[in-house]
Every structure is written in structure tokens, then in C-alpha cells.
Amino acid sequence: MADQKHDGPPATTETIASDDRLRDVVIVGAGLAGASAAFHLTQAGADVLVLEKDEPSSGASGIGYGMVNPMMARKARPVWEVRNALHVLDLMGPPLQTSKGLWRPAGSVDQATLFQKAAEEHPDVGRWHGPETTERALPWLPAPWGALEVIEGRSLHIPSVVTHWTRGIELQSNRAIASWDEHDGIVTARCQNGQLFRTRKLLLCMGTALTTHPETSDLNLHVIKGQVARFKKPSGLPTILPPVSGHGYLVDAGDGSCWVGSTFEHTWTEEGPTAAGTEELRSKAANLASGFEQAELLDMKVGFRVTVPGSRKPMLGPISKKGNVWVFSGLGAKGLLFSAYLGSQIPTLFNKPEAIPEAFRVVRRSANP
Ligand SMILES: Cc1cc2nc3c(=O)[nH]c(=O)nc-3n(C[C@H](O)[C@H](O)[C@H](O)COP(=O)(O)OP(=O)(O)OC[C@H]3O[C@@H](n4cnc5c(N)ncnc54)[C@H](O)[C@@H]3O)c2cc1C
Numbered sequence: 001m002a003d004q005k006h007d008g009p010p011a012t013t014e015t016i017a018s019d020d021r022l023r024d025v026v027i028v029g030a031g032l033a034g035a036s037a038a039f040h041l042t043q044a045g046a047d048v049l050v051l052e053k054d055e056p057s058s059g060a061s062g063i064g065y066g067m068v069n070p071m072m073a074r075k076a077r078p079v080w081e082v083r084n085a086l087h088v089l090d091l092m093g094p095p096l097q098t099s100k101g102l103w104r105p106a107g108s109v110d111q112a113t114l115f116q117k118a119a120e121e122h123p124d125v126g127r128w129h130g131p132e133t134t135e136r137a138l139p140w141l142p143a144p145w146g147a148l149e150v151i152e153g154r155s156l157h158i159p160s161v162v163t164h165w166t167r168g169i170e171l172q173s174n175r176a177i178a179s180w181d182e183h184d185g186i187v188t189a190r191c192q193n194g195q196l197f198r199t200r201k202l203l204l205c206m207g208t209a210l211t212t213h214p215e216t217s218d219l220n221l222h223v224i225k226g227q228v229a230r231f232k233k234p235s236g237l238p239t240i241l242p243p244v245s246g247h248g249y250l251v252d253a254g255d256g257s258c259w260v261g262s263t264f265e266h267t268w269t270e271e272g273p274t275a276a277g278t279e280e281l282r283s284k285a286a287n288l289a290s291g292f293e294q295a296e297l298l299d300m301k302v303g304f305r306v307t308v309p310g311s312r313k314p315m316l317g318p319i320s321k322k323g324n325v326w327v328f329s330g331l332g333a334k335g336l337l338f339s340a341y342l343g344s345q346i347p348t349l350f351n352k353p354e355a356i357p358e359a360f361r362v363v364r365r366s367a368n369p
Contacts, residue, residue, distance in 0.1 A: 018196035031061035034205035036343025044347035057159035059207035063303035085341035102153025105143035227277035234291030248284030273300035
């Protein structure tokens with residue numbers, strides 16, 4: 001594919017000339033959801049345009065490194081459709097920062113039993129290592145009860161994934177979509193600068209902006225603040241650490257520093273990073289690799305994940321009466337796996353919305369008083 005096109009002129013020389021070309025799909029938002037949808041729709045032969053309010057990965061996808069962890073949560077049960085999701089992710093080919101493999105130290109005897117069981121039941125995704133074996137292989141990993149090696153786990157730099165998935169696809173930055181109308185099977189999207197775009201389908205992948213836009217604010221979506229911090233890697237650790245996931249996660253950035261995530265804040269008073277958040281992350285880091293108790297803080301960031309309360313599955317489907325305005329959001333903490341897999345289903349589901357699995361359907365809060 002050719003290089004990514006960023007056709008949007010800088011905001012200072014903004015024009016309001018409308019774009020008369022009728023697109024098959026206009027995607028609003030260039031984060032993981034929009035990028036994956038753009039990738040798969042283009043592969044399926046659709047004429048796709050991505051419009052982004054700022055620059056690609058300006059929302060949650062700008063958080064930096066993310067984990068692909070096929071065996072999440074306390075019991076390490078495989079994530080929904082994980083084998084298909086991993087297969088799609090491999091086909092989409094985001095560049096791997098390190099080789100595959102992620103470690104989950106057990107937090108207690110009970111969790112060790114659960115991890116061992118998960119590894120026995122799913123030997124293709126997980127392998128159990130007792131305390132002695134773990135200590136021999138990874139002496140820096142605090143794992144007194146042993147650890148689960150998640151074979152297909154990995155970490156990825158999310159903004160690089162977004163760039164990779166949208167390479168060669170028409171993408172205009174500095175285009176904030178403000179409203180849309182639907183007539184005779186054509187949707188007209190209006191930019192804040194007055195520019196109009198015509199399309200057969202409009203796919204809204206606007207992340208947190210969905211929770212405030214008047215047309216979408218009653219979708220059953222919830223925002224969670226997450227803080228991450230970058231610490232200088234303590235001396236004595238290997239040149240590159242594999243990703244580790246426990247109460248939080250640790251990713252080696254490959255430049256002598258590690259990113260540690262994440263806090264989960266359902267309510268907050270400060271939009272930016274906080275000192276309390278950083279201390280929480282330092283203590284998480286110390287439980288994931290030795291030596292982080294005193295590590296030098298280098299950087300902090302926050303991001304806002306959108307989740308679907310209850311199902312914790314993404315939301316995908318039409319939101320307009322005529323069925324040509326769709327939403328794709330709610331990727332939560334599994335943005336990489338969910339965006340890859342559900343994005344791959346969009347070309348089929350656009351023509352067959354009744355096939356959208358119940359768990360992913362659009363739910364409006366007003367429908368459930
Ligand atoms: C702290 C933290 C840690 C995380 N860790 C992981 C992890 O380890 N593994 C993992 O898989 N996932 C992780 N995630 C989740 C993942 O980052 C998200 O699920 C994913 O990035 C969401 O992608 P999105 O495209 O839905 O939304 P976003 O990335 O928020 O993208 C929305 C885009 O829409 C644009 N936009 C908004 N309004 C408009 C408009 N009106 N017109 C045009 N464009 C608009 C925004 O500028 C933005 O670029 C983490 C998230 C956070 C916050």
C-alpha cells in the first residue's frame with residue numbers, strides 16, 4: 001500500500017469547500033476502532049474516508065503501549081473469540097515490538113491453582129510454570145506462587161498500530177464532524193468548519209465524544225479514566241523485559257524505560273495525571289518486576305476508555321432509523337483484540353445488521369429506564 005495520506009490542510013488555512021464525492025463509508029474518528037474498520041472495509045473493496053477531529057490517536061488510542069492479553073482477569077479464562085481475534089490481529093500485521101509471550105505472576109495460592117487449570121484447559125494459549133521454574137527463567141519477576149506464560153500475549157504501541165492499519169487509506173485530520181442528516185439512503189456529514197461529506201454509511205468511532213454528542217449521549221457507554229507512568233528501568237534487569245500483567249501491567253519501551261499501567265477511575269476531579277495515580281502505579285510496578293520501588297519517574301499520561309456497563313463487550317450497530325449511521329465503540333481495556341476482531345466483521349454486518357450478536361447491539365439508556 002502507498003503511504004498514508006493526510007489531506008487535511010492546517011487549521012489556519014481551513015477551507016469550507018464541500019467534498020462532492022459520494023463515499024461508500026465515512027468513518028469518524030481515527031483511533032483503534034476507526035482504523036480497524038477502515039482497514040477491513042478497504043480490504044473488502046469499499047471507498048473509505050476517515051475524518052479525524054485532531055490527529056490520529058488523539059483519544060484513548062494515544063495512551064501508548066497496550067497489552068494483547070488473551071488470558072485476562074482473575075481466572076485467566078480466554079477472552080471472547082480470542083483465537084479468531086489473534087488470527088485477525090496477525091493478518092493485519094501491526095509491527096511487533098518484541099517477540100510474543102507475556103507473563104502473569106499468580107497473586108496467591110488460589111490464583112496459582114486457577115492459572116494452572118486455565119493452562120491445562122487451553123495449552124495453545126497458556127503454559128504454567130511453578131515458582132522454582134519461574135525464578136530460574138525470570139529471576140526479576142516476583143512470582144512466589146508461580147506464573148502463567150501467555151504464549152500469544154504481546155505488547156503493541158497503539159498509535160503505531162493505528163498508523164499501520166490506516167496506511168494508504170484516505171484520512172483527513174482537523175475535521176471535526178458536528179452533525180449528520182440522512183435522506184434517500186445518503187448520509188451527509190457536516191464538519192464544524194461547514195464542510196459537507198456525502199456517504200452511503202457513516203460509522204461513528206468517536207470514543208468519549210459519543211458520550212457528549214446530542215445524538216449519541218444516551219448510548220449505554222461509560223467512561224473510565226486511566227493513568228499510565230513511565231519509569232527509568234532499574235539497573236540489573238535484562239535489556240528487554242517481556243510484558244508482565246498482574247494488578248496493572250508493565251511494558252518495556254526498549255529505550256531504558258518501562259511504561260506501567262493503569263489506574264481505573266470511574267469518577268475524577270482532575271482530568272490530568274495525579275501524584276496519587278503515580279504512586280499507585282509505582283507500587284504496581286514493584287509487584288511486576290524487582291527494583292521499581294525507587295525508580296525515577298520520567299513521564300505520565302492519562303487516557304479515557306469507553307466501556308459498555310454490564311456486558312463489557314463493545315457496541316456495534318446502526319443508530320439511525322434508516323440504518324445508515326452506525327456506531328462502533330466500547331472497546332474498554334481490550335481495545336486491540338476487540339477492534340481487530342469486530343472490525344473484521346463490519347463489512348459483512350453492514351449488509352446484515354440482524355446478524356450482529358445480541359451482546360454487541362446498540363443499547364440506549366432511554367430504552368432501559
Ligand atoms: C490507560 C489505558 C490503558 C489501556 N491499556 C490497554 C491495553 O493494555 N490493551 C488494550 O487492548 N487496550 C488498552 N486500552 C484501551 C484502548 O486504548 C481503547 O479501547 C482504544 O484505544 C479505544 O479506541 P477508539 O477508537 O474506540 O477510541 P479513541 O482512541 O478515543 O478514538 C476516538 C477518535 O475520535 C476522534 N473524534 C472524536 N470526536 C470526533 C469528531 N466529532 N469528529 C472527528 N473525530 C472525532 C478523537 O479525536 C479520537 O482520535 C487502554 C486504555 C487506556 C485509557
